Structure formats: structure tokens, C-alpha cells
Amino acid sequence: MISPLRGMKDLTFDESQRFEYIIETASTIARRYGYGYIETPILEETALFKRSVGESSDIVGKEMYQFIDKGENDVCMRPEGTAGVVRAFISAKLDRQPNKQKFYYYGPMFRYEKPQKGRLREFHQFGCESFGEASVYEDFTIISMMAQIFDALGIKYELIINSLGCSECMPPYRENLVNFLTDIQKELCEDCNRRIVTNPIRVLDCKNGKCQSHLNLSPKLIDNLCEGCDDDFKELTRMLETAGIAYRIDTNLVRGLDYYNKSAFEFVSSEIGAQSSIAGGGRYDKLVEFLDGKPTPAVGFALGIERIMELVKMPEEQPEGYYMGAMTPEAIPTILTLATRKRLTDKVTIEYTSKGFKSHMKGVDKANPKYAVLIGEDELANGTVWVKDIETKEERVVKVEEL
RNA sequence: GUGGAUGUAGUUCAGUCGGUAGAGCGACAGUUUGUGGCACUGUAUGUCGCGGGUUCGAGCCCCGUCAUCCACCCCA
Numbered sequence: 001m002i003s004p005l006r007g008m009k010d011l012t013f014d015e016s017q018r019f020e021y022i023i024e025t026a027s028t029i030a031r032r033y034g035y036g037y038i039e040t041p042i043l044e045e046t047a048l049f050k051r052s053v054g055e056s057s058d059i060v061g062k063e064m065y066q067f068i069d070k071g072e073n074d075v076c077m078r079p080e081g082t083a084g085v086v087r088a089f090i091s092a093k094l095d096r097q098p099n100k101q102k103f104y105y106y107g108p109m110f111r112y113e114k115p116q117k118g119r120l121r122e123f124h125q126f127g128c129e130s131f132g133e134a135s136v137y138e139d140f141t142i143i144s145m146m147a148q149i150f151d152a153l154g155i156k157y158e159l160i161i162n163s164l165g166c167s168e169c170m171p172p173y174r175e176n177l178v179n180f181l182t183d184i185q186k187e188l189c190e191d192c193n194r195r196i197v198t199n200p201i202r203v204l205d206c207k208n209g210k211c212q213s214h215l216n217l218s219p220k221l222i223d224n225l226c227e228g229c230d231d232d233f234k235e236l237t238r239m240l241e242t243a244g245i246a247y248r249i250d251t252n253l254v255r256g257l258d259y260y261n262k263s264a265f266e267f268v269s270s271e272i273g274a275q276s277s278i279a280g281g282g283r284y285d286k287l288v289e290f291l292d293g294k295p296t297p298a299v300g301f302a303l304g305i306e307r308i309m310e311l312v313k314m315p316e317e318q319p320e321g322y323y324m325g326a327m328t329p330e331a332i333p334t335i336l337t338l339a340t341r342k343r344l345t346d347k348v349t350i351e352y353t354s355k356g357f358k359s360h361m362k363g364v365d366k367a368n369p370k371y372a373v374l375i376g377e378d379e380l381a382n383g384t385v386w387v388k389d390i391e392t393k394e395e396r397v398v399k400v401e402e403l
Numbered sequence: 404g405u406g407g408a409u410g411u412a413g414u415u416c417a418g419u420c421g422g423u424a425g426a427g428c429g430a431c432a433g434u435u436u437g438u439g440g441c442a443c444u445g446u447a448u449g450u451c452g453c454g455g456g457u458u459c460g461a462g463c464c465c466c467g468u469c470a471u472c473c474a475c476c477c478c479a
Contacts, residue, residue, distance in 0.1 A: 003470080057477090063477080114477095119477085124479090126479095257478095267479095275479080277479060278479070302479060304478085327437075358437085360439085363439095364439065364440090378437090388438085395438085
């Protein structure tokens with residue numbers, strides 16, 4: 001027997017239904033906000049991810065499904081969705097159009113990690129990317145859209161926000177932070193010592209308790225934002241408050257991907273184990289030009305479908321369509337042609353083996369149809385079918401053509 | 404990459420001191436042959452993860468291996 005690869009899963013029945021429901025709900029809401037569907041390749045040139053996600057990140061550093069294809073191209077299976085969408089945006093020369101562009105996408109992502117609860121090697125994300133809108137109101141709109149999606153799915157969440165500053169206020173802060181960290185270097189863990197050089201901002205995010213205890217006094221970016229960033233962040237919090245969206249500011253919230261600036265946000269759930277982050281996003285104003293496009297501000301987010309799968313409250317299933325069966329073998333062809341006709345408009349469950357009434361009714365219970373349709377010897381002789389409305393329990397015998 | 408736990412029927416699990424497997428759920432059939440869901444009765448199903456070792460004898464003990472789960476880490 002061949003099993004699926006490590007960290008990859010088949011979805012069937014209840015799970016695949018939940019999956020579809022999440023996509024449908026999120027897509028419907030995204031369309032209301034003016035987003036159009038975009039589909040981009042799963043395989044991309046490795047350089048795309050190195051330049052966008054960043055070589056210092058674990059994702060690019062050690063988790064990519066990277067290989068040389070038969071044409072000797074260095075390629076990767078996408079570990080996240082934003083890079084590909086930005087690349088597509090630039091490839092289509094949309095960065096030279098004056099209008100704003102908004103895209104939503106969903107599909108599989110691949111990261112070669114050790115699997116555990118909420119962490120798979122092939123997982124699925126739903127995401128949105130908004131290009132050309134620099135206003136902080138777009139950041140707010142995206143966050144409220146995410147909140148709306150989670151509300152629609154019946155998922156409880158906590159929203160965490162932070163500002164990562166911009167190219168004006170981040171560099172001086174960064175220098176400031178490096179100085180601070182260098183002073184307390186001896187107290188920090190091995191990883192953090194490496195991060196001081198590679199990505200000092202991430203030290204703030206270290207899960208090591210000893211490190212955290214020394215970081216209390218670290219300079220906070222939130223206190224060192226430039227005027228523009230500060231105003232925007234304050235406006236964002238004001239808007240969230242008026243909208244009644246609860247949030248918590250976490251000055252240590254650092255998104256794991258290098259391309260973010262200004263607003264960063266994350267939705268977390270306390271009900272799904274250690275991998276508690278269910279969606280994340282933020283602004284990435286420099287990424288388009290970084291990937292050789294015309295400078296274009298952008299904001300986006302992605303949500304992890306598997307992470308919220310068990311949290312989703314599914315609507316109750318309604319009885320639908322017909323169950324058809326025969327109690328005499330000669331009636332099976334009649335049932336079949338009837339089913340074919342009905343399937344033009346309705347769901348039909350059909351049983352090909354002729355069997356007793358009771359057996360069929362058990363099949364009816366399983367199929368959960370609106371109507372049960374059976375043909376026995378009498379009906380076959382008269383050219384009729386027996387129909388029962390399962391909800392009202394009302395029974396009728398009608399001509400085959402009249403059904 | 405590091406650490407811990409677990410692999411027995413479709414599924415959830417039990418299996419004592421080592422004596423070649425059992426329950427619940429589900430499935431299927433039946434309870435006077437055409438009125439279901441409930442109940443009752445009955446039936447079927449196993450490479451005991453895989454490979455080796457110890458033993459008269461291994462689901463159980465030992466070694467290895469693979470997989471799953473959980474945590475660290477990372478992140479959606």
C-alpha cells in the first residue's frame with residue numbers, strides 16, 4: 001500500500017467539505033471588497049523567493065522544496081503566496097497601470113518542515129493582495145475583511161497588530177537596537193547572537209524565556225516611529241476601535257517574512273495547539289520595486305486553511321434531491337432513465353441492486369434526500385413510481401412521466 | 404534539526420505473568436416476505452507497522468527501522 005508523503009494529507013468527506021466551504025466563504029467576501037481571482041504557478045524560479053521572502057528567513061534558508069529541473073533551472077515549489085502574485089503583477093505590467101489592483105488566491109504551499117499539529121509540508125492558504133493603495137485605510141479594510149471572514153466561519157480569534165516602520169524610521173531604530181543587543185549579548189541565546197547580525201528585529205520575537213527577560217528594556221520601534229508611520233498606526237487603531245474590532249498591540253510581533261513594513265497583523269486562536277497563528281499579513285511597500293517593478297505600495301494577508309479547519313462551524317446539511325431504487329430487477333432500467341432525466345436539475349442517489357423495501361429505506365436515511373422514489377412489481381406493471389416526501393412523510397403514486 | 408509518546412479489525416481502543424486476538428462504534432443481514440431512523444438478534448473483517456533476535460512458544464521481551472502524534476524551533 002502506498003501512503004501519502006510525510007506531512008501531506010488527503011482530504012475527503014467532512015474535511016474536503018470544510019475545505020470547500022472555507023474557500024467559498026472567503027472568496028465571496030473578498031469579491032465584495034473588489035478582489036478578483038488570480039491563479040499563479042506553484043513552481044517558480046528559486047531567485048523569486050530568495051529575493052522576496054528573504055534569505056535570512058527559515059522558510060528560504062532551510063524549508064524549500066528546491067530542485068534543478070530537466071532544463072537545468074533552479075526552481076522551487078512555492079512556500080507562500082505573495083511572492084508569486086507580486087511577480088505575476090509585475091509580469092503583466094500592471095505596475096505601469098494607473099488603477100489599483102486587488103487579487104485573491106488560494107492553493108497549496110510547500111515547506112519542508114517536521115510535521116506536527118497545524119503544520120504540514122503541503123498546506124493551503126487563502127490570501128489577498130492589494131496593489132497601489134498607500135492609504136492606511138486599506139490596511140484597516142483588509143483587517144476588517146479578515147475579521148468578517150472569521151466571523152462568517154464562526155471562528156473566535158485574537159487580533160495582534162504592530163508597526164514595523166518604514167525606510168525612514170526603521171534603519172535608525174535598527175542601529176539603536178543592535179547597540180542595545182550588543183551590550184547584553186552575553187545574556188542572549190546562541191540563536192539570538194546570530195540574529196543580531198542577520199536580522200536583529202527577530203531577536204525581539206525570541207521564544208527563549210531568558211532572552212525575553214533581558215528584552216524588557218529594549219528600545220521599542222513603536223516609540224521611535226517617524227511622524228508618518230506614527231500617524232498611520234494611530235489612525236489604524238482608531239479605526240479598529242470605531243469598528244468594534246478588538247486588538248492587542250504586540251511590539252514584538254515581527255512577521256517571519258522579510259518584505260513587510262508599517263502595519264503588521266496576525267490573527268491567533270487559542271484552540272488549536274502550539275501553531276496558534278491562523279492568519280497573518282501586513283504592508284509591503286517596497287516589494288514590487290524590489291522585484292524590478294515600478295514602486296507600488298501594497299498590503300496583503302494569508303490565512304492557513306488547515307489551521308482553521310476544525311474551528312469552522314459548518315451550516316447544517318439540508319435534505320436534497322432524490323433517492324431512487326427498485327424492488328424488482330426488471331425496474332432498474334426505468335429507474336436509470338428517470339435518474340438521468342432528474343439529474344439535469346437535481347441531486348439523485350441511485351441504488352443499482354434490487355432489494356427489499358426496508359433495505360432501501362435504510363439507504364434513504366443515509367443519502368438524506370428530500371424524496372424517496374421506489375419501483376416495485378405493481379408500479380412497474382402500471383408505469384408508475386412510488387414517491388415519499390421524507391420530511392412530511394406524505395406518499396404518492398404517480399406516472400413515471402409526471403415525476 | 405532536537406526531544407517525548409504511540410503503532411492491534413473500516414474506526415476508537417482493550418489484550419493480565421510470554422501460551423498463535425477481543426469490545427464499542429460503523430458495515431451487512433434478519434426480527435411473518437411494501438413503511439425507514441429506535442430497539443433486539445445475528446454475520447463479516449486482522450501481514451498485531453516492517454525487519455531481525457531471545458524462547459519449546461512473542462501482540463507482549465531485546466535490537467534496528469519506518470510511520471504517526473505532541474512539544475521545541477519556525478510559521479499560515
